[in-house]
Each structure stands twice: as structure tokens, then as C-alpha cells.
Amino acid sequence: MTDSQRPLPGDPTAWAWAAVDTPVCSIGMAATPTGLLNVVFHTGGERTAEQARARLTRQLGAAPADGPAAPCHDLLTEATAQVQAYFAGRLRTFSLPLDWSLTTGFNRRVQRELLEHVPYGTVVAYQDLANLVGEPGAARAVGVAMGANPLPLVVPCHRVVESGGGLGGFGPGLEVKRKLLALEGFLPEPLF
Known part of the structure; x- marks a missing residue:
């Protein structure tokens, strides 16, 4: 099993997805109970939000939970706020928990x-x-x-x-x- 195929520790279904528009492009973000898992820039071409979300769904073995009751919703809300503050020039350092499980x-x-x-x-x-x-x-x-x-x-x-x-x-x-x-x-x- 390669790193890209390995399941997340714990509940592999406990992840959520959100997108935020920025002055540069739309950014998709995935989070688990551990922290922010993935950030994807959607700059056009084949890297669309749907494709990024589908790739992560295959990689994690489960679709994300949706809606405000989803696991990690609060983390994604905070990540969205921090990304917006960064692009507005009000944030220099992100202070989010990170899930490092997609890199080794x-x-x-x-x-x-x-x-x-x-x-x-x-x-x-x-x-x-x-x-x-x-x-x-x-x-x-x-x-x-x-x-x-x-x-x-x-x-x-x-x-x-x-x-x-x-x-x-x-x-x-x-x-x-x-x-x-x-x-x-x-x-x-x-x-x-």
C-alpha cells in the first residue's frame, strides 16, 4: 500500500471539505479531527474543486461529511477566516492545527x-x-x-x-x- 492509498488513522470518514474564494483563485480545503489536511488551489484547467475533492475521496476511502454538523466544520470555518484575513493583509502566520498524514x-x-x-x-x-x-x-x-x-x-x-x-x-x-x-x-x- 502506498502512502497515497493508506487510510487515515482513526475514522477515515471523519473529514470535511470547504472552498473559499480569494483574490488569486478559489481554494479548497479538507480537514480531519486532527487538523487541516489538504489545501488545493483551483487555478482552472483540470484542477477543479470537484476533481480535487474526488481525488481526496479516493485517497481517504470515504466521501467527506457535509454541512455544519460535519466533523471538522469549526476547523474549516476558522481556516476560511484565516485565509481571508491573509489575503486582506491582516494575517501573517496561520494558527491552525495541521494533519500531516498526507506527507511522510x-x-x-x-x-x-x-x-x-x-x-x-x-x-x-x-x-x-x-x-x-x-x-x-x-x-x-x-x-x-x-x-x-x-x-x-x-x-x-x-x-x-x-x-x-x-x-x-x-x-x-x-x-x-x-x-x-x-x-x-x-x-x-x-x-x-
């Missing part, structure tokens, strides 16, 4: 290091992040870990850039990465 090993180590040591308005190079986790030869593996991040925005992989000053990659697209870095004051606002 090196990827989890790198994502946790990023979350703990790269604050709002700053960036880190892939190589420097590899050095921080004690794996100086693993800059490319750090890039893979960023691409596999199940909690983008909250675990801010948009803050990881190339050593030479390039933006590097970002699953939702470089335009979204530019907008997030501009919002945080690291890049100037686009002229058009």
Missing part, C-alpha cells in the same frame, strides 16, 4: 522546517532549505517536497525560490506565486 519522511521534514523557519515576507532557496534539514546535496529533492506539499499557502512553499534569484516552480502556477510574494511584500505588485 523527507518531504514532511522539509515542509515542517519551512513552516517553522521561513516567516511571512521572506524567502529561502531550495539549497538553503536542504542545508537546514541537514541534507546539503538534496536541493532537487526539496523541490520535489515542495511540489508534494499537501498544505500550500499554510505551509508556505511559495516562499521557496532558486538560489540565483529565479522564482523556481509552484504547482498552482508562477503567476499565483508572484501574487503571493507580492502580497507578502517580497515582490513589487505587478503593473498589469
Whole structure:
């Protein structure tokens, strides 16, 4: 059984889904009783909210519970409020419990290091992040870990850039990465 096929510990049906519109795009979020599980940017193309929710349903082996009585509803309400506050410029650090069960090993180590040591308005190079986790030869593996991040925005992989000053990659697209870095004051606002 691969990591992507393993069930969640405890009740695999205890998860819920919500979407929030932002100035960049719609963002889908999933939560379990443990914490926020997944954040998905819906930037068009094949990555729609329905497809993201269906993928997670297959991965977890059960559909999400819906409605205000659903498990995790309060957490998703708080996550929505924090995402909206972030985009309004009123929040610099998310304070949500996180469910790390969709990531393991090196990827989890790198994502946790990023979350703990790269604050709002700053960036880190892939190589420097590899050095921080004690794996100086693993800059490319750090890039893979960023691409596999199940909690983008909250675990801010948009803050990881190339050593030479390039933006590097970002699953939702470089335009979204530019907008997030501009919002945080690291890049100037686009002229058009």
C-alpha cells in the first residue's frame, strides 16, 4: 500500500471539505479531527474543486461529511477566516492545527522546517532549505517536497525560490506565486 492509498488513522470518514474564494483563485480545503489536511488551489484547467475533492475521496476511502454538523466544520470555518484575513493583509502566520498524514519522511521534514523557519515576507532557496534539514546535496529533492506539499499557502512553499534569484516552480502556477510574494511584500505588485 502506498502512502497515497493508506487510510487515515482513526475514522477515515471523519473529514470535511470547504472552498473559499480569494483574490488569486478559489481554494479548497479538507480537514480531519486532527487538523487541516489538504489545501488545493483551483487555478482552472483540470484542477477543479470537484476533481480535487474526488481525488481526496479516493485517497481517504470515504466521501467527506457535509454541512455544519460535519466533523471538522469549526476547523474549516476558522481556516476560511484565516485565509481571508491573509489575503486582506491582516494575517501573517496561520494558527491552525495541521494533519500531516498526507506527507511522510523527507518531504514532511522539509515542509515542517519551512513552516517553522521561513516567516511571512521572506524567502529561502531550495539549497538553503536542504542545508537546514541537514541534507546539503538534496536541493532537487526539496523541490520535489515542495511540489508534494499537501498544505500550500499554510505551509508556505511559495516562499521557496532558486538560489540565483529565479522564482523556481509552484504547482498552482508562477503567476499565483508572484501574487503571493507580492502580497507578502517580497515582490513589487505587478503593473498589469
